[in-house]
Amino acid sequence: MSVRAYKIKTLEVEDNPTFNLWKDDFIVNNLSFSGELDNGGTGIIEIYEENVKDILDNFETYWEEYHGEDKTEERKTEYKRKLERLLKETSKEGYGQYQCY
Numbered sequence: 001m002s003v004r005a006y007k008i009k010t011l012e013v014e015d016n017p018t019f020n021l022w023k024d025d026f027i028v029n030n031l032s033f034s035g036e037l038d039n040g041g042t043g044i045i046e047i048y049e050e051n052v053k054d055i056l057d058n059f060e061t062y063w064e065e066y067h068g069e070d071k072t073e074e075r076k077t078e079y080k081r082k083l084e085r086l087l088k089e090t091s092k093e094g095y096g097q098y099q100c101y
Contacts, residue, residue: 013099018089019082021100025068026079027086030055035097042101049090056083 019027021041031052035045055062063076090096 011099018085018098024079024082026063026066026075027055027082029066029068030062033098037100043099045098045100046095047086047090047098048095049087050094052083052087052090056080056087059083 021028021037031047033045033047033051035043037043037045059080063071063079069075086096
């Protein structure tokens, strides 16, 4: 069996990032994704709707267990907003692809 590589002709991304792999530790620590990132953290990943739903449904528990940066109400609200955006972006097809750079 062979695996063929096809050149990507068009890759469109949103104007604004949904989240930041280097700065949004709460999301990155709780989110499962598939795909390949290089040593610099760039590449294309897939995020699944069910995983995002789980984090939102159990947000308070995840937040209590989180031991990352300062857990301010502002950061908590920001993370909820970003997760709600992720849910919206992944709900149509059950997943979303994200180019990280």
